[in-house]
Amino acid sequence: MNELQTILHGTIHRLFGDFVDKNLIQKAEEGVWPEKLWAALEEAGMTRVLVPEEQGGAGGGWADAMILIKAAGEHKVPLPLAETILASAILAEAGIAVPEGVLTVLTGDLALDGKTVSGTAERTPWGRNADHGVAVLEQDGGRVAVLVLLKGSVIDEDVNLAREPRDEVTLQNADALVGGAVDPDRIGLLGALVRSGQMAGALSFLIRQSVEYANERTQFGKPIGKFQAIQQQLAILSTQAAAANLAASHAAAKADAGDALFEIAIAKVRADEAVSLATSIAHQVHGAIGFTYEHELHFATRRLWSWRAEFGSGSQWAGVLGRAVIARGPDALWPYVTAR
Amino acid sequence: METFRFDLCELPEETKGLREEVRAFLRDNLKGIPLVTRAQTWSGSDARFSAAMGAQGWIGMTWPKQYGGGERSFFERYVVLEEMLAAGAPVGAHWIADRQSGPLLLRFGNEEQRQFFLPKIATGTCFFCIGMSEPDSGSDLAATRTRADKVEGGYLVNGTKLWTSGAHHAHYMIGLFRTHYDPAKKHDGLTQFLVDLKTPGITIRPIRDLSGNAHFNEVIFEDVFVPENRLVGAEGTGWDQVRAELAFERSGPERYLSSFLLLVELIREVQKTGGTRAEEEIGRLVAHLVTLRQMSLSVAGMLNAGENPALEASVVKDLGALYEQELPVRAHELTGIEPTIGTGSDFQQVLGYLTQVTPSFSLRGGTREILRGIIARGLGLR
Ligand SMILES: Cc1cc2nc3c(=O)[nH]c(=O)nc-3n(C[C@H](O)[C@H](O)[C@H](O)COP(=O)(O)OP(=O)(O)OC[C@H]3O[C@@H](n4cnc5c(N)ncnc54)[C@H](O)[C@@H]3O)c2cc1C
Numbered sequence: 001m002n003e004l005q006t007i008l009h010g011t012i013h014r015l016f017g018d019f020v021d022k023n024l025i026q027k028a029e030e031g032v033w034p035e036k037l038w039a040a041l042e043e044a045g046m047t048r049v050l051v052p053e054e055q056g057g058a059g060g061g062w063a064d065a066m067i068l069i070k071a072a073g074e075h076k077v078p079l080p081l082a083e084t085i086l087a088s089a090i091l092a093e094a095g096i097a098v099p100e101g102v103l104t105v106l107t108g109d110l111a112l113d114g115k116t117v118s119g120t121a122e123r124t125p126w127g128r129n130a131d132h133g134v135a136v137l138e139q140d141g142g143r144v145a146v147l148v149l150l151k152g153s154v155i156d157e158d159v160n161l162a163r164e165p166r167d168e169v170t171l172q173n174a175d176a177l178v179g180g181a182v183d184p185d186r187i188g189l190l191g192a193l194v195r196s197g198q199m200a201g202a203l204s205f206l207i208r209q210s211v212e213y214a215n216e217r218t219q220f221g222k223p224i225g226k227f228q229a230i231q232q233q234l235a236i237l238s239t240q241a242a243a244a245n246l247a248a249s250h251a252a253a254k255a256d257a258g259d260a261l262f263e264i265a266i267a268k269v270r271a272d273e274a275v276s277l278a279t280s281i282a283h284q285v286h287g288a289i290g291f292t293y294e295h296e297l298h299f300a301t302r303r304l305w306s307w308r309a310e311f312g313s314g315s316q317w318a319g320v321l322g323r324a325v326i327a328r329g330p331d332a333l334w335p336y337v338t339a340r
Numbered sequence: 341m342e343t344f345r346f347d348l349c350e351l352p353e354e355t356k357g358l359r360e361e362v363r364a365f366l367r368d369n370l371k372g373i374p375l376v377t378r379a380q381t382w383s384g385s386d387a388r389f390s391a392a393m394g395a396q397g398w399i400g401m402t403w404p405k406q407y408g409g410g411e412r413s414f415f416e417r418y419v420v421l422e423e424m425l426a427a428g429a430p431v432g433a434h435w436i437a438d439r440q441s442g443p444l445l446l447r448f449g450n451e452e453q454r455q456f457f458l459p460k461i462a463t464g465t466c467f468f469c470i471g472m473s474e475p476d477s478g479s480d481l482a483a484t485r486t487r488a489d490k491v492e493g494g495y496l497v498n499g500t501k502l503w504t505s506g507a508h509h510a511h512y513m514i515g516l517f518r519t520h521y522d523p524a525k526k527h528d529g530l531t532q533f534l535v536d537l538k539t540p541g542i543t544i545r546p547i548r549d550l551s552g553n554a555h556f557n558e559v560i561f562e563d564v565f566v567p568e569n570r571l572v573g574a575e576g577t578g579w580d581q582v583r584a585e586l587a588f589e590r591s592g593p594e595r596y597l598s599s600f601l602l603l604v605e606l607i608r609e610v611q612k613t614g615g616t617r618a619e620e621e622i623g624r625l626v627a628h629l630v631t632l633r634q635m636s637l638s639v640a641g642m643l644n645a646g647e648n649p650a651l652e653a654s655v656v657k658d659l660g661a662l663y664e665q666e667l668p669v670r671a672h673e674l675t676g677i678e679p680t681i682g683t684g685s686d687f688q689q690v691l692g693y694l695t696q697v698t699p700s701f702s703l704r705g706g707t708r709e710i711l712r713g714i715i716a717r718g719l720g721l722r
Binding site for chain 1: 346348620622633
């Protein structure tokens with residue numbers, strides 16, 4: 001880790017360690033916005049890691065942002081830190097100044113008309129809490145990034161399995177700032193990158209929590225972690241978490257270097273597969289207590305079950321990957337992998 | 341928390357030229373070798389090929405020049421190895437000596453042993469095998485029974501080693517023998533020796549594996565004299581040496597690239613038919629391949645920094661075996677084409693070979709269960 005990364009890592013884990021507990025997550029599920037934590041994140045500059053230095057940001061890259069995104073997943077943070085970072089990245093690419101406040105991304109049936117946007121965005125992460133949304137919309141036959149003011153939008157609230165807001169946002173002539181050209185799939189791609197990072201982080205939580213529990217819980221006169229059957233399962237969980245974590249870091253590093261479709265697709269595929277194995281092992285090891293709302297395990301597993309489907313499931317990204325690999329041809333695979 | 345240390349590691353720019361050199365070499369030297377033979381990669385033995393690699397300076401690459409090494413980085417070595425495996429080069433003859441025996445001698449051998457063995461290994465003309473397993477000592481290596489009893493000027497060895505890969509082609513064995521027995525301390529009293537396999541009293545009997553090939557052997561020792569100067573380190577240090585060796589044994593790209601040719605041929609096969617299911621399965625397999633490569637590179641980075649990534653190496657080997665064992669299953673499910681021996685298409689033959697050998701990938705070099713036990717210990721469960 002370089003100097004910026006060491007600072008980011010230290011700050012974010014300290015902040016989350018201080019603020020995030022079961023109570024805060026539970027309150028958030030009931031609809032209470034964790035205002036103090038968000039303010040602390042903003043004050044520490046954590047939301048503006050990808051914002052250029054001229055605009056008062058950290059001027060960092062995805063490798064830096066990935067540290068924050070993984071940490072948010074690991075601590076099960078009920079806030080749109082990943083979404084705000086994601087939206088800021090697209091704004092920065094399109095040359096739009098990144099506003100203060102909560103950001104999200106808008107996808108769905110939206111149309112740009114001059115300087116206003118109308119239409120409905122589906123399952124918008126944290127739509128009810130966001131000040132601005134970022135969309136990629138058609139203009140003169142091309143695609144441009146657009147910053148939309150969400151004040152005055154009509155929100156139909158919904159949630160994912162983790163009760164994170166996933167709202168329908170309806171806009172009518174909402175004020176918008178139009179930026180430069182962006183790839184039409186940019187939100188989907190970078191969305192997959194941030195979800196892969198959050199998933200990797202939450203997997204790190206699962207292994208730590210499960211090992212801790214296995215060392216505490218006693219049956220038949222010894223900690224269940226002494227049983228070989230449990231050890232073997234936790235070993236599987238840990239290797240899956242390790243693979244997902246490295247795949248996410250690899251994708252982030254490539255996103256800084258340019259075209260990262262290949263690595264981001266890999267990260268989402270790998271994380272998805274890890275989640276299916278890891279969540280079932282973590283619950284098995286925890287027994288009935290892990291099945292209660294009282295225990296905090298589900299704050300991670302429910303997030304993982306939602307995230308693996310958001311911004312493209314593992315199968316969808318595997319299809320993207322496989323199509324490209326097959327199209328390049330069998331003999332191009334190795335040269336391609338080693339030239340990346 | 342990330343449980344293990346897998347730092348992201350990119351190959352340095354300087355390795356690009358070397359990769360091109362290796363590819364040019366492979367284009368010349370693999371000509372005419374059938375695909376199904378190439379599919380054996382590091383199980384395939386070809387003394388001529390090993391000597392040609394030695395001449396290129398691609399064996400013992402990281403070792404000091406004074407011992408015939410190239411003083412090159414672990415990354416450069418990694419590039420040579422992964423190119424060899426991906427192309428299906430018959431690197432088996434010198435593989436063990438380069439990967440395991442040489443590094444062991446560099447670490448624990450004495451000066452005379454290094455000077456005697458290392459330059460020969462580096463030329464690709466001196467092959468080693470590993471004599472650890474025995475009939476009653478598999479996973480439980482400390483149950484080793486083969487005895488080395490002190491006699492005038494050396495030791496007399498009696499007993500049987502089993503599953504010794506390549507013993508029938510090798511010049512030397514690094515054998516783990518018991519020099520002292522205390523039933524309360526099984527791990528003590530084990531010692532490694534460099535055994536010249538031409539010594540009288542040694543019988544090497546190839547054992548046919550389920551595919552009909554004979555890669556591993558039974559090696560019987562009857563009053564075999566091993567001179568004192570062929571003992572590695574000190575009496576009783578064998579256990580620690582073996583544990584250090586396993587980190588080398590488990591860390592390399594062979595732990596996920598042994599079946600790469602099957603993936604290539606599978607892509608060629610599904611290219612004909614297409615379909616969403618095939619695309620998704622190929623995508624998933626490639627995601628595993630690339631992630632394993634990053635993990636394996638990360639281990640190479642740690643080796644390069646002089647660290648001991650034994651735990652991370654076990655992780656790579658466990659995940660690598662899962663992936664490689666999944667490959668023939670997916671190939672079967674996607675194509676339904678019957679695997680064959682000796683007849684049929686390249687795809688059928690490569691599938692036939694790998695379907696038969698992949699069970700060994702989670703046995704040799706430490707079984708899946710043993711590796712996961714090591715990982716569990718790393719997690720703080722034991
Ligand atoms: C192709 C091939 C090449 C080989 N080459 C060599 C070589 O060159 N040199 C060499 O020395 N050896 C070699 N081996 C031997 C290899 O190292 C052993 O097969 C391995 O260590 C396992 O020993 P075993 O076969 O006796 O199985 P066992 O140890 O009897 O194990 C059988 C099963 O029991 C499980 N088991 C054993 N103990 C435990 C435990 N404590 N907890 C849970 N499960 C357990 C194992 O995981 C396995 O599933 C080779 C093996 C193969 C297949």
